[in-house]
Amino acid sequence: MSEQPVDVVLHLREKGNELFTSGQYTHAAETYSSALKQCEGATDTALPLYKNRAACYLKLERYEDAVADATAALKISPDDVKSLFRRSQALEQLGKPEDAYKDIKFLLHIDPKNKAAAAACRRLMIALSTKADVHSTTDGKVTEALKQLLEVGQSQQQRVKAAKMLAVLAQEEAGAEYIFRIDGVSKFLPLLSGDDGELALPLLLTLAHLCDGHKSRASAVLSQVTSETLSSLLASHSSDVSKRTAYVLHQTLTAVLSQDKRDHKGSESAVVMVSVTDINHILQLVLDRLSDPHVCTEGRDGLMEVIMKASAASKEVAVTFIQLGGVERLLQVAECTHHAEKATASSQSTEDRLLPVGPSTRMHVSVALAKLYENCGAHSNIFKEICAAFVSEGVQRESNDAKLAVMSALSALLQGIPDIGGSVFGSTEVMSRMIQLAESEDSTAKRVAAEAMAHAASDKDRCTAILGEGFEVLKQLYKSKDDSIRVRALVGLCRLSSTGGGNVNARALAEGSTLRLYKAARRYLVEKDGKDVELRKWSAEGVAFLALDADVKEALVEDEEALQSLLELAKIGDQTVLYGVASTLVNLTNSYDKPQMNPEMEELGRYAGENIPKPHEKDSDEYVQKRVERLMTAGAVPALVHLSNNTESAGSREMLSRVFLALVIDQKHRGKVVQLGGAKALLPMALNGTDKGKHFAAQAVAKIAITADPRMAFPGQRVLETVRPLVQLLKSEEGLQQFEALMALTNLAALDEDVRNRIVKEKGVHLIESLQFEDHEMLRRAATECMCNMVLNAEVFEMYVKDSPTERVKLMTLFAGEDDVALASAASGALAMLTTNKRICEKVMEVRPCVEILQQLLYSDNTELQYRGAYIVYNMVNNSKEIAEKLMENKGLEILMALSKKPEGVSDTTQLWAEKTLERLVQWGLITPTEGQADGVSDHSTVKVSEDNQ
Numbered sequence: 042m043s044e045q046p047v048d049v050v051l052h053l054r055e056k057g058n059e060l061f062t063s064g065q066y067t068h069a070a071e072t073y074s075s076a077l078k079q080c081e082g083a084t085d086t087a088l089p090l091y092k093n094r095a096a097c098y099l100k101l102e103r104y105e106d107a108v109a110d111a112t113a114a115l116k117i118s119p120d121d122v123k124s125l126f127r128r129s130q131a132l133e134q135l136g137k138p139e140d141a142y143k144d145i146k147f148l149l150h151i152d153p154k155n156k157a158a159a160a161a162c163r164r165l166m167i168a169l170s171t172k173a174d175v176h177s178t179t180d181g182k183v184t185e186a187l188k189q190l191l192e193v194g195q196s197q198q199q200r201v202k203a204a205k206m207l208a209v210l211a212q213e214e215a216g217a218e219y220i221f222r223i224d225g226v227s228k229f230l231p232l233l234s235g236d237d238g239e240l241a242l243p244l245l246l247t248l249a250h251l252c253d254g255h256k257s258r259a260s261a262v263l264s265q266v267t268s269e270t271l272s273s274l275l276a277s278h279s280s281d282v283s284k285r286t287a288y289v290l291h292q293t294l295t296a297v298l299s300q301d302k303r304d305h306k307g308s309e310s311a312v313v314m315v316s317v318t319d320i321n322h323i324l325q326l327v328l329d330r331l332s333d334p335h336v337c338t339e340g341r342d343g344l345m346e347v348i349m350k351a352s353a354a355s356k357e358v359a360v361t362f363i364q365l366g367g368v369e370r371l372l373q374v375a376e377c378t379h380h381a382e383k384a385t386a387s388s389q390s391t392e393d394r395l396l397p398v399g400p401s402t403r404m405h406v407s408v409a410l411a412k413l414y415e416n417c418g419a420h421s422n423i424f425k426e427i428c429a430a431f432v433s434e435g436v437q438r439e440s441n442d443a444k445l446a447v448m449s450a451l452s453a454l455l456q457g458i459p460d461i462g463g464s465v466f467g468s469t470e471v472m473s474r475m476i477q478l479a480e481s482e483d484s485t486a487k488r489v490a491a492e493a494m495a496h497a498a499s500d501k502d503r504c505t506a507i508l509g510e511g512f513e514v515l516k517q518l519y520k521s522k523d524d525s526i527r528v529r530a531l532v533g534l535c536r537l538s539s540t541g542g543g544n545v546n547a548r549a550l551a552e553g554s555t556l557r558l559y560k561a562a563r564r565y566l567v568e569k570d571g572k573d574v575e576l577r578k579w580s581a582e583g584v585a586f587l588a589l590d591a592d593v594k595e596a597l598v599e600d601e602e603a604l605q606s607l608l609e610l611a612k613i614g615d616q617t618v619l620y621g622v623a624s625t626l627v628n629l630t631n632s633y634d635k636p637q638m639n640p641e642m643e644e645l646g647r648y649a650g651e652n653i654p655k656p657h658e659k660d661s662d663e664y665v666q667k668r669v670e671r672l673m674t675a676g677a678v679p680a681l682v683h684l685s686n687n688t689e690s691a692g693s694r695e696m697l698s699r700v701f702l703a704l705v706i707d708q709k710h711r712g713k714v715v716q717l718g719g720a721k722a723l724l725p726m727a728l729n730g731t732d733k734g735k736h737f738a739a740q741a742v743a744k745i746a747i748t749a750d751p752r753m754a755f756p757g758q759r760v761l762e763t764v765r766p767l768v769q770l771l772k773s774e775e776g777l778q779q780f781e782a783l784m785a786l787t788n789l790a791a792l793d794e795d796v797r798n799r800i801v802k803e804k805g806v807h808l809i810e811s812l813q814f815e816d817h818e819m820l821r822r823a824a825t826e827c828m829c830n831m832v833l834n835a836e837v838f839e840m841y842v843k844d845s846p847t848e849r850v851k852l853m854t855l856f857a858g859e860d861d862v863a864l865a866s867a868a869s870g871a872l873a874m875l876t877t878n879k880r881i882c883e884k885v886m887e888v889r890p891c892v893e894i895l896q897q898l899l900y901s902d903n904t905e906l907q908y909r910g911a912y913i914v915y916n917m918v919n920n921s922k923e924i925a926e927k928l929m930e931n932k933g934l935e936i937l938m939a940l941s942k943k944p945e946g947v948s949d950t951t952q953l954w955a956e957k958t959l960e961r962l963v964q965w966g967l968i969t970p971t972e973g974q975a976d977g978v979s980d981h982s983t984v985k986v987s988e989d990n991q
Contacts, residue, residue, distance in 0.1 A: 047086070049076075049079050050076045050079045050080060050086055050090075053072050053073070053075050053076035053079070054073070054076050054089065054090060054093070056072050057069045057070075057072035057073045057076065057090075057093060057094075058093065060072060061093065061096065061097060066097045066100040066101050067097075067101060069093075069094075069097045070094050070097035070098065070101065073090045073093050073094040073097065074094065076090050077090050077091070077094075084117045085117075087113075087117065088114055088117045088118055088121070091110045091111070091113045091114035091117070091124070092110070092111070092114050092121070092123050092124050092127065094110050095107045095110035095111045095114065095124070095127045095128070095131070096127060098110060098131070099127060099130055099131060099134075102134070104131040104132075104134045104135045105131075105135065107127060107128070107130070107131035108128055108131045108132060108135070111124045111125075111127045111128035111131065112128060115128070120151050122148055122151060122152050122155065122158075125144045125145070125147060125148040125151075126144075126145070126148055126155075126157065126158060126161070128141075128144050129141040129142075129144035129145045129148070129161060129165075130161070132144065133161075133165065133168070138165050138168045138169050139169065141161075141165055142162070142165040142166070142169060145158055145161050145162045145165060146162065149162060179210060179213060179215040179216050179219060180215075180219050182206070182210055182216070183207070183210050183216055183219045183220055183223070183225070184223075186203045186204075186206040186207040186210060187203075187207065187223075187225055187228060187229065188203075189202070189203035189206075190203040190204055190207065190229055190232070191228060191229065191232075197239070197240070200232070200240055201239050201240055201243065204229075204232075204240055204243035204244050204247070205243045207220070207225075207229070207243065207244070207247050208243045208244075208246040208247045208250065211246075211247045211250035211251050212250045217250060217251050217255075217258065220247075220251065221251070221258060221261065226248070226251070226261070226262060226265050226266070227265055229244055229247075230265060230266065230270075232244065233245070233266075233270065233274070234273075235273055235274045235276065235277025235278070235279065235282050235283075236277070236278075238277065238279035238281060238282045241274065241277070241279070241282045241285070242281060242282060242285055245274070245282070245285040245286060245288070245289050246285065248262055248266065248289050248292075249285075249288055249289045249292040250292075252289070252292045252293045252295075252296045253292055253295075253296065254295075254296055254299065255296055256296055256297050256299075258296070259292075259293045259296035259297050259319065260297065260319050262289075262293060263293060263319055263322060263323070268322075268326050271286060271289075271290070271326060272326070272329075272330060272333070274286040275287065275330050275333070275336050275340045275344070276330075276333060276335035276336050276337075276340075277337075277340075278337075280337050280338070280339035280340065281339075283336065283337050283339055283340025283343065284339045284340060284342075284343045286340065286343075287340055287343025287344050287346065287347055288343065290323055290326070290327065290344070290347050291343075291346065291347045291350060291351070293319070293323060294319075294320065294323045294324075294347060294351050294358075295350070295351070295354065297319040297320055297323075298320070298351065298354055298355050298358065299354075320357075320358060320361065321361065323347075324351075324358065324361055324362055324365060324367075325365060327344050327347055327348065328362070328365055328366065328367055328370055330344055331344055331345070331370050331371070331374055332370055332373060332374070332396065334396055334397065336396075336397070337397055338397045338398055338399035338402060339399070341374065341396065341397070341398065341402065341405075342399065342401060342402060342405045345371070345374075345402075345405040345406065345408075345409045346405065346689075348362060348367070348371075348409045348412065348413070349405075349408055349409050349412045352409075352412040352413050352415075352416050353412050353415075353416065355416075356416045356417070356418055358416075359412070359413050359415075359416035359417045359418075359420075360417055360418070360420050362413060363413060363417055363420055363423065363424060363427070367413065368410070368413065368424060368427045368428065368431075369427060369431055371406050371409055371410055371413075371453075372406070372410075372428070372431050372450040372453070372454070373450075374396060374398065374402065374406055375402075375403055375406040375407075375449055375450040375452075375453035375454075376435075376446035376447060376449055376450045377396040377398050377402075377446070377449075378398050378402055378403040378406075378449050378453070379445050379446045379448070379449035379485075379489060400575075400615060400617055401615065401616050401617055403449070403452070403453045403456070404456070404616060404617050406453045406457070407453045407454070407456040407457030407458075408457060408690065409457075410453065410454060410457040410458055411457040411458055414457075414458050414461070424461070425461050425464070428454055428458075428461050428462075428465060429461075429464070429465050429468075431447070431450065432447055432450065432451050432454075432465050432471060433465075433468075433470065433471075434447075435447025435448075435450065436448075436470060436471055436474040441481075441483065441486065444474060444478065445478070445485060445486055445489045448474075448475065448478065448489045448490065448492075448493050449489060449492075449493075451465060451466060451471070451493050452489075452492050452493045452496050455493065455496035455497055456496055462496070462497070463497060466493065466497045467497075472511070475490050475493060475494065475511075476490075476511070476514055478490040479491065479494070479514045479517070479518055480514070480517075484521075484523050484526065487518055487521060487523070487526045488523070488525050488526045488529060490514075490518070491515070491518045491526050491529035491530045491533065492529045494511055494514070494515055494518075494530075494533045495515075495529050495530070495532040495533035495536065497511075497533075498511075498515075498533045498536040498537050512537065515530045515533045515534055515537075516530075516534070518530035518533075519531055519534060524565070524576055525575070525576065528562075528565050528576050528579040528580055528583075529579060531558065531561055531562055531565075531579075531580070531583050532562075532579055532580075532582050532583040532586075534558055534583075535555075535558050535562060535582075535583035535584070535586045535587045536583075536586045555587050555590040555592065555593050556590075556592055556593060556596060558583070558587055559584065559587050559593045559596055559597070562580045562583040562584050562587065563580070563584075563600065563603050564580075565577060565579065565580035566580040566581060566584060566603055566606050566607060566610075567602050567603055567606045574613065574615075577606070577610055578610070578615070578617060578618045578621065581607060581610055581618060581621035581622055581625065582620065582621035582624075583621075584597065584603075584607070584621065584625055585620070585621045585622075585624035585625040585628065586624075588624070588625045588628035588629060589628050590657075591657035591658075591659035591660045591664070592657075592659065594628060594629050594659065594660075594664075594668060595659055595664070595668075597625075597629065598629060598667075598668045598671040598672070599671075601675070604671070604672075604675050605675060605676075607622060607625060608622075608675055608676050608677060608679075608680040609680075610622060611680035611681075611683055611684050612679070612680060612683045616687060616688055616690075619684050619687070619688050619690070619693050620693065622680065622684065623684060623693055623696040623697055623700070624696060626672070626677065626680075626681070626696075626700045627696050627699050627700055629668050629672060630665065630668065630669055630672070630699070630700055630703035630704070631660055631665045631703070632699035632700055632702060632703040632737075633699070665703075666707070669703060669704060669706075669707065669710070672704070673704065673710055673713065677700070677704065678704065678713065678714055678717040678718070678719050679717055679718070681697055681700055681701060681704075681719065681722065682717065682718045682719060682721075682722045684697055685697050685722040685725070685726060686722065691729075691730040691731045691734060692731065692734075694725075694726045694729075694730040694731070694734050694738075695730055695731045695733055695734030695737065696734075697722075697726065698723070698726045698727075698730070698733075698734045698735075698737035698738040698741065699734075699737050701714070701719060701722075701723055701726075701737075701738065701741045702737045702738070702740050702741040702744075704719075705719075705741050705744045705745060706744070708744075708748050711744060711745050711748050711749055712748075712749060714745065715745060715749055715753070715754045719745075720742070720745050720749075720754045720755055721755075721759065723738050723741050723742050723745075724738075724742065724755070724759060724762050724763065724766075726738040727739045727741075727742050727763075727765075727766035728762065728765060728766060735766065735769070736769075736770070736773070738766065739766035739767060739769060739770045739782075740770065740778055740781065742763055742766055742767065742785070743767055743770055743778070743781040743782050743784070743785040744781060744785075746763060746767070746784075746785035746788055746789060747781060747784045747785050747788065751763070751785075751788055751789050751792060752792065760789065760792065760796060761795060761796060761799045763785070763789065764786070764789065764796065764799040764800055764803050764805065765803050767782045767785050767786050767789070767805075768782075768786070768800065768803045768804070768805040768808060770782035771783070771786075771805065771808040771809065771812065772808065776815075776817055776819075776820060779812060779820060780819055780820055780823050783809065783812065783820070783823035783824055783826070783827050784823055786800060786805065786809070786827050787823065787826050787827040787829075787830055790827060790830035790831050790833075790834075791830045794833070794834065797830075797831060797833060797834035797837070798834065798836075800831065800834075801831075801834060801836050801837065806828075806831060806837055806840070809824050809827050809828055809831065810824070810828065810849070812824035813825055813828065813852060813856075818861055818864070821856075821864060822861060822863050822864040822867065825853075825856055825864055825867040825868050825871070826863075826867040828853075828867075828871060829867045829868070829870045829871040829874075832871050832874050832875055833874065838874075838875065838878070841875050841878075841881055841884075842878055842880050842881060844884065850875070850881055850884040850885060850887075850888070851884075851887075851888050853868045853871050853872055853875070854868075854872065854885050854888040854891050854894060855868075855888065855890075855894070856868030857869040857872055857894055857898060857913075858890065858893070858894035858897055858898075862903055862906065865898075865906055866903075866905055866906055866909070869898055869906060869909040869910060869913065870909055872885065872909075872913050873909050873912045873913050873916070876913050876916035876917055876920070877916055877920075878920075879920040879921055882916065882917045882920045882921060882924055883921070883924070885913075885917065886917075886924055886927065892927070892928060892930070892931060892933070895910055895913060895914055895928070895933075896931070896932065896933065896936060897910075898910025898911075898913070899911060899914065899936045899937075899940065900936070902946065904946070904947075904948045904951065907940075907947065907948070907951050908948055908950050908951045908954070911940060911950075911951045911954040911955050911958070912954050914928060914933075914937070914954075914958055915954045915957050915958045915961070918958050918961050918962060918965075919958075919961050922965045922967070925961070925962060925965055925967055926967060929962065929967060929968075934962075934968070937955050937958055937959055938959070940952060940955035941955040941956045941959055
């Protein structure tokens with residue numbers, strides 16, 4: 042910084058000081074800010090400015106800003122007393138007495154005579170002890186929030202603020218219990234109205250928190266909040282209120298399906314009776330409101346999410362919902378998606394719709410149907426019969442519009458449960474009606490027919506009917522001038538062309554057809570006009586199926602405009618695009634499951650004339666790697682992150698996990714994946730989803746944790762969340778995956794005690810130890826390296842102390858003598874820490890070749906091994922005279938003497954510990970210094986064995 046800016050900074054600083062002295066804190070802070078802009082990285086000059094501005098912010102009660110400035114000052118000078126004091130003051134005001142106390146304790150360590158700090162320390166100790174009585178403070182806050190909420194004369198702003206505070210308090214167990222104890226729900230219930238969304242949202246959130254994990258409270262909420270009230274809220278003009286009400290129903294249903302967070306004494310049968318009643322009550326309410334035209338699109342989609350999650354959680358719920366007529370009701374909602382599309386296509390008024398539905402409604406129906414079917418158990422045949430009867434009755438209706446509606450329901454069924462949908466579609470009756478619609482003059486009929494046929498053509502096993510008569514119909518529909526019809530027919534043709542997958546011997550259409558279809562789909566994909574988003578979504582789905590073909594994969598990654606359009610489509614926030622984009626990325630990266638062929642069976646198949654899958658040359662590793670490079674350059678990671686943040690579908694998450702794993706296989710991509718939020722997106726997928734999805738995500742997390750600093754890749758609490766998926770990965774049958782999990786856990790275990798405690802809690806230690814017995818040397822080595830870091834944990838250390846028989850200690854001792862330098866280094870590193878305990882030293886001595894192993898370490902040409910050996914010997918000599926006597930036999934003393942003289946190749950640290958060992962031997966009276974030497978042994982001392990030991 043030049044002389045002139047220095048003068049400017051000093052002038053501004055002095056001016057700021059004057060303003061502060063006169064009480065003009067805002068102007069003073071602004072003046073210090075101006076001075077900081079002139080500093081240009083000159084930290085010494087910036088230090089007092091940060092401290093002074095922090096003082097201004099304290100006066101202005103801008104405590105977060107005060108913390109930020111004091112922290113900035115401490116980065117420059119970590120021991121600065123004023124900065125520590127001011128940050129402590131600000132943290133105390135922010136309600137963080139623990140953090141404030143840490144700063145003040147450190148300050149007193151630096152400046153023990155600081156009276157102001159001593160007074161603050163006493164005050165904080167009192168505050169921390171007072172905080173222990175959480176219930177009393179929480180009770181007061183709840184009482185005050187309800188008072189502000191209910192008191193006559195309060196402004197809307199004050200009521201909303203109080204309602205938000207109540208929602209925060211209800212999130213804590215103490216707050217929730219107190220709200221119930223004082224009958225808080227009945228007190229604020231009259232304020233719960235769908236007409237006042239601003240107030241209703243936090244109050245609904247309070248109800249959701251109250252129900253979370255508590256059967257008794259959920260039942261109490263249901264008894265006080267009537268069906269009429271919930272129905273009114275679901276029918277609110279505010280979509281947010283409607284969605285939040287559906288969320289309350291979800292939390293309530295989840296609570297009555299699960300165990301309470303606390304134990305309840307009393308009749309178990311009574312609890313069960315209440316739960317069954319509550320479940321039926323909620324399901325009937327959901328069922329009734331699904332077909333309520335007053336419920337908005339978002340509310341209806343929210344109700345279907347309740348069905349999805351509850352069905353996945355309980356088979357009883359799935360069966361009950363089916364018995365109540367839930368399947369028919371969902372299909373009726375799907376029928377209305379036809380009316381929505383018709384209204385959109387013809388600019389018809391939304392008042393003509395049977396039910397308000399949106400772009401994602403049909404997908405919600407599909408997923409809800411799928412969840413019900415997955416969990417209905419023995420009622421699966423009944424489920425199929427209901428679906429078949431619903432469609433059969435629908436296609437026989439006289440009204441053409443009614444036929445179109447049922448075909449929309451069939452499309453939803455095909456998307457959600459392809460087996461049932463395909464079976465229904467393949468019937469002669471349905472197929473003939475479909476062809477009639479496709480050949481009619483009505484454009485809406487053609488579009489609905491094209492869509493249903495496109496969905497039915499998605500699987501080789503189900504598209505036999507389409508390949509026959511339906512194939513020609515799709516070709517005719519593709520010639521339509523209506524793009525909405527053309528694109529759907531195009532997707533059907535794309536799906537038919539991909540039924541051979543990556544097998545070049547099993548193509549449904551002639552060679553070259555897929556590339557021509559890709560070019561046709563591309564035209565819609567690259568459309569940038571907002572009104573054509575629907576066309577782009579359909580084209581993306583077509584490309585997803587075409588991308589099973591290696592030639593199409595190469596064409597797409599070479600087509601920069603099309604690739605960018607695909608990735609941009611992922612960011613529009615519409616869940617219905619997820620399948621198309623994610624499937625395409627899975628295909629481009631070849632991260633789908635590949636058939637594992639037995640060579641003998643393959644040969645027999647050829648002999649029998651069977652169609653044996655033959656991979657395309659452009660699906661080789663070399664081509665895949667190049668495609669991954671293209672995807673990374675094009676921005677695939679942000680697209681994947683966006684998609685992962687906008688789906689709760691386990692199947693979709695699995696696809697995204699596959700792609701993430703494909704991207705991080707190459708080490709050079711991992712840093713960029715972390716930088717763009719990929720690591721953060723992977724963790725939830727590693728913890729929740731399908732078994733395969735969690736496994737793929739865990740593999741990706743492991744690869745990142747191996748090469749990236751875990752504190753940077755998974756900051757804060759997130760680093761603890763990585764432990765569970767990595768421990769699960771240890772159970773894999775694949776050695777490479779176990780190895781990578783061990784490497785990642787080794788890095789994590791080196792961080793701090795919190796991480797090591799989490800590994801213990803997740804039962805990772807026994808899995809790690811079991812891998813020490815593996816035949817593969819790399820697995821043994823990695824497991825031992827991980828245990829070397831884990832022995833820093835008090836609980837793990839104690840496992841070695843109490844080890845009986847001495848298998849753990851014995852294994853480490855034997856590994857320390859292995860020829861594998863890395864394995865010996867890890868094992869001796871663990872022993873260096875463990876032998877600080879006398880009992881473990883005794884266990885080491887019980888291992889028959891331990892003296893030879895220790896001498897081998899001391900003789901080693903590897904300086905690291907030699908140093909660790911010297912440290913272990915010192916620990917053992919230091920802990921026990923008896924052990925020391927045994928170790929000095931068989932040339933032990935001579936080796937130590939030689940190391941203490943630091944011959945060539947011996948490090949300073951090894952020499953130091955050899956000397957300390959000799960000094961301890963002198964203290965034990967096992968050796969004596971030569972005459973003329975002081976007690977202890979210097980670099981040039983010679984020693985003689987004491988008389989007792991001769």
